[in-house]
Amino acid sequence: MKIILASSSAYRQSILKKLHIPFTSLAPDIDESSKSNESITTQVERLAKTKALAIAIQNVHIDSYVIGSDQLASFNGQVLGKPGNFDTAKQQLLMFSGQTVRFYTGLCLVHSATNQLSQIVETFDVTFKTLTERQVSTYLKIEQPYGCAGSFKCEGLGIALFESLEGRDPNTLIGLPLIALMDLFNSMSVDLFEHMQDQQTLDM
16 A cells, blocks of 8 residues: 655645655645635635545556645635735734634545545634734744745744644644544545554665
8 A cells, every 4th residue: 555645745744754654745736726706615625635636646556545635724704825025924913913813724535546535624723812013023034934824834933923722633734634634544444553664664
């Protein structure tokens, strides 16, 4: 059995390594643009599925399980974009001060040999501290998260901005909820414990 992560994200690869299972990573070449009148839940679900299928098609003759994932965040019903620069990022973070941002992560597992598919959308809420302009400016100058939706990296210094986190799996914040992933493998009668190895074996 081969496990493939349909992503080039170093963060997602780092999360998957927590399960101590051998896997490879391949970047899917897909159009990630949104569609008109598409809800945020539908969008992350569709893109996670599209990513997984794009890689599964390439490995149709191999007994592979392909993992696709996509994440978006919303605030007051609006999908959060990437700020691109300091001023926009500062405006976003000050808007979040004392407020809650919701993350939506679509997760899809495809068995390439049979086209069996299972998917789920996980949510996770982040409530921000009451932030001052000075705090936000200091954070941005250090982290420079201008290519990140919402202007923060929750896997980095962004944690200093948060008042509380609410969800069943903190890995959801970084785009790969492992509890849900275990559930998807179980739904396909795959016990990941049978494939877990110690780090020395994985590094060989």
